[in-house]
Amino acid sequence: MRESLIPVVPMSHTAHIRNHRKPRRNASTLAMRAGVAGGVLSTLAVAGASGSANAAEPVTQTLELPTLTADLATQLAQSADATQQAAANYELQAERDAAAAKAAKQAKADLADAKKKAEAKKKAEDARKAAAEQAASRSSTRTVLSSSSGSAGSSGSSSSTVSAPASGSVATVIAFLKAQVGDAYVMGGTGPNAWDCSGLVQAAFRQVGVDLPRVSQDQSTSGTPVSLSNIQVGDILYWGSAGSAYHVGVYIGNGQYLDAANPSKGVVIQNLSGYPATGAVRVL
Numbered sequence: 673m674r675e676s677l678i679p680v681v682p683m684s685h686t687a688h689i690r691n692h693r694k695p696r697r698n699a700s701t702l703a704m705r706a707g708v709a710g711g712v713l714s715t716l717a718v719a720g721a722s723g724s725a726n727a728a729e730p731v732t733q734t735l736e737l738p739t740l741t742a743d744l745a746t747q748l749a750q751s752a753d754a755t756q757q758a759a760a761n762y763e764l765q766a767e768r769d770a771a772a773a774k775a776a777k778q779a780k781a782d783l784a785d786a787k788k789k790a791e792a793k794k795k796a797e798d799a800r801k802a803a804a805e806q807a808a809s810r811s812s813t814r815t816v817l818s819s820s821s822g823s824a825g826s827s828g829s830s831s832s833t834v835s836a837p838a839s840g841s842v843a844t845v846i847a848f849l850k851a852q853v854g855d856a857y858v859m860g861g862t863g864p865n866a867w868d869c870s871g872l873v874q875a876a877f878r879q880v881g882v883d884l885p886r887v888s889q890d891q892s893t894s895g896t897p898v899s900l901s902n903i904q905v906g907d908i909l910y911w912g913s914a915g916s917a918y919h920v921g922v923y924i925g926n927g928q929y930l931d932a933a934n935p936s937k938g939v940v941i942q943n944l945s946g947y948p949a950t951g952a953v954r955v956l
Contacts, residue, residue, distance in 0.1 A: 892917035
């Protein structure tokens with residue numbers, strides 16, 4: 673039998689390496705890819721339409737911005753009002769605190785003044801009681817002296833004249849005057865802590881129901897004129913002419929008088945020998 677001969681074709685040295693060229697695309701592959709591309713394009717078209725629709729949204733948001741801005745403005749206005757009200761409240765509280773502190777300070781001053789007046793009143797009352805006790809003692813002494821004088825007269829013996837001591841009303845006047853020693857002198861002052869000369873004399877005699885004129889000129893002609901050699905405790909002394917006196921005081925015995933002297937001295941007790949009076953009147 674004859675053997676068939678198979679032709680031997682020499683192989684290239686690169687025949688065993690896979691061809692790197694892209695295979696040819698057949699019609700079905702191209703059709704499938706065209707479909708995919710169409711779908712992508714459709715998707716992009718829809719996305720584009722959607723993007724166009726979304727592009728209109730900022731207009732809607734822009735239209736809503738005034739509403740949001742108005743709400744924010746309202747909130748800011750309310751916050752400003754609240755802050756202003758809080759500041760007003762703080763200021764009002766500060767004013768109230770200041771007023772309370774001022775009231776407390778005034779109350780403290782009023783209390784101190786009331787205590788001072790109460791002490792002065794007690795001082796005057798104590799002096800009045802002491803003067804009354806002294807007057808009672810003098811009255812008792814006068815009774816004894818009167819009895820002795822009567823006995824001496826009946827026996828034919830001579831007796832010396834004894835000047836009458838201050839009565840109860842005069843003692844009250846003197847007690848009041850002494851309670852004011854140390855007070856200030858103020859022109860036109862009528863008490864209770866500052867006096868001028870005639871204001872003090874008027875207030876002193878008012879304690880026993882005697883209503884004297886207000887000024888020294890008129891006080892110098894009130895009551896009965898007495899000579900300076902016969903003055904008694906409680907007599908009103910004046911300086912200057914009767915009816916035109918420029919100063920007054922009250923005789924308190926032992927060559928002394930009490931007066932609201934001047935701004936530098938105030939209410940003091942002085943000796944007549946240092947500043948002799950012009951005249952005197954007696955109203956008790």
